[in-house]
Amino acid sequence: MKMERKNVWHHRKKEEIEAFSKEYIEFMSKAKTERMTVKEIKRILDESGFVPLEDFAGDPMNMTVYAVNRGKAIAAFRVVDDLKRGLNLVVAHIDSPRLDFKPNPLIEDEQIALFKTHYYGGIKKYHWLSIPLEIHGVLFKNDGTEIEIHIGDKPEDPVFTIPDLLPHLDKEDAKISEKFKGENLMLIAGTIPLSGEEKEAVKTNVLKILNEMYGITEEDFVSGEIEVVPVFSPREVGIDRSLIGAYGQDDRICAYTALRALLSANSEKSIGVIFFDKEEIGSDGNTGAKARFYLKALRQILKMQGAKDSEFVLDEVLENTSVISGDVCAAVNPPYKDVHDLHNAPKLGYGVALVKYTGARGKYSTNDAHAEFVARVRKVLNEQGVIWQVATLGKVDQGGGGTIAKFFAERGSDVIDMGPALLGMHSPFEISSKADLFETYVAYRSLMEKL
Template identity: 65%
Template sequence: MRDKEVIEKFAKDYLEFMKKAKTERLTISIFEDMLKEKGFIPLDEFTGDPKDMAVYHINLGKALFALRVIDDLRSGMNLVVAHIDSPRLDLKPRPLIEEEEIALFKTHYYGGIKKYHWLNIPLAIHGVVYTSEGKKVEIHLGEDPDDPVFAIPDILPHLDRKDKSVKEKFQAEKLNPIVGTVPSDEEKEAVKMNVLRILNEKYGITEEDLISAELELVPAMFPREVGIDRSLIGAYGHDDRVCSFAGIKALLSVESPSKSFGVVLFDKEEIGSEGNTSAKSRFYLRVLRKILKMQGVSDVEYALDEVLEKTSVISGDVCAGVNPPYKEVHDINNAPRLGYGVVLVKYTGSGGKYGSNDAHAEFVGKIRRILKKSGVVWQVGLLGKVDEGGGGTVAKFLADKGAQVVDMGPALLGMHSPFELVSKADLYETYLAYKNLLEKM
């Protein structure tokens, strides 16, 4: 039996983290502080023994590689990898419009969402704007109780009785939150002009500056304990910050490692891992090349292949738990349940395992033995019935490089919604699994 107080303490720390980790940039900033507190330093500032390093590298503020090097890197690594991006609404480059004397933001949804989830809930805005002078301006509005929020009002049921498909009824181009309703003294688009005046007075930005901005609309809701027994945590962004948090906490708790170990956190997983902060990018390989050079390796490219082929990877990502009203989408014999521990997922993908990393039996067997010997509570899971749907993770991109990889993380209910649910017990078992696997793989 686990100590309930230990689980509750870990859950409390996670709740505090999730209050602040609403975007990729904010998440990386929090993790950097955690790493520094435990003695990790930026790789570019390291001047010590290259065979005894606690270093990290941040890529464009949205991805991170933290690594504890023990002896020769060519012996391989144990890694936990995860992603830190979550479904959301992004502002378009020219977002501000006025219709019927109401100012609105035009948005483009990011990742897989059910569009109706985002109607009539309070939204906060986070991100950065770069002005025409090159100045960086951070915007965070909607989280403080005294802040205003944004909202996308739905049509009332009295005027919404036509039978339409979900795609027809909830259109992406209508996901436009209200920004303001008070006009200025201008004759044309007076409400929009008043919003621009406020933005300029508060942040020093112009309408044109919004072209060079990354502004994300996310739920303006704090994480909460769910259920009269307080056994669950409800929050925006469990997918996949729950795995990234567990991974970093595990990294900082490793006691008896067998080889070098680390955590890699990627961006852009929710849109196919495209771009130079994603799992398809080369930033983490560049880090490894640099360390190999620092260790005096002459043929770095051959050595890099050697490192990766001797590397074991846990792809930390969440899984769809059995939701009682919708259990028909699962193969119950292979479906994960909340409160039954971390989920080992041999493969994801869809339509005949297309787009998946199908972990090798030898590696899955090794993982099973470590989990059992370490006393970690775990279960097996798959993403729904065959041909019911499907999805993927970053696992296949690490496997492409030669590493042994398997997916593992907690089950969620309401995945990709603005308020996902995770079990406190599963959260803690995920941390324990990652810690033991970083030590013993």
């Protein structure tokens, strides 16, 4: 009669969990930005026999294809029948909270060269002080040449940091919002003045070094996207090694498990994954979930299958499509458990979490999954022996947040949020359970096959 939680470690083979976790850690060590994540996912798809949609020339009722959007978002589909029957999709986002270089970032102050940044997404600013940081990104020169920049990710590289104020001079109490200013999140770039230079000699020396390394000038930063992320490598956490600590697990943990599910699922219905940029800042822009790039890919497939009015038929496709919005949720953190409704809060190690709704206050700005669809999802999970739990984002009126689920619901699909619970979400070192990681993969694969 009662619904009871199950601990994954009691029901799965430890060897399976550990093997899957090892491969995930390797993936996360390479997927540090959305561009780097797309590049790694594309590599895996290529090795698995997927081809770019524009290059496909085979049977449109039997295709394994992918489409990349501006190097920051990617969709992959395994089509096995008429697309009008719909698909089983798992969608997720691959951007994470971070710091971005400002368009004109380099300054000199008190003979120290600094890179000015603007934070991206919801962060606690003090998390980013006095930790080692690395930078990754691209610059496009005036002639259109693309320059990739990666500094800090190799053992021989220098790293960057944003030094905090020492406690001896930081006695004044203040609100967090007043004490830690976004404008002060500046990386130390150097301190050596260029010989013979009188004005901004340190800044000029940094520019000289960058020019020697990459052939770039200060103006090239204007057409650049340089992201600042923690140096921390993914690591096992705890004496029992049951947890994984890594930057960017929100939401690349869902992207990885969905990708692995796509590659291993044996479905009689067409299936796919779509991974988006810009979720952490509202899904705006032409690489976010509000954009139409994946719809264009679906229309291309419909045309290949002979659809005359692909725009009209696309509505039918989306209405017949079931979507799992893969996103993480907040696990109960013992020192802070008072922010949760413990009866509806997920725990580490107790499986994938079903999140019927997100939003804030009175369920504002959310997809509230229909009871009929939740029942279908629950039936599949139970029949396939998947270990799952329910989740909400804290107590009512405690806070709130959103996912990309609502954007698919707006297009007519049934959608529910589902993913593993994390500790320290949006921090530079988020914590997941190896057991929940594996169970999320099992859940996504089961739903791709049976939903």
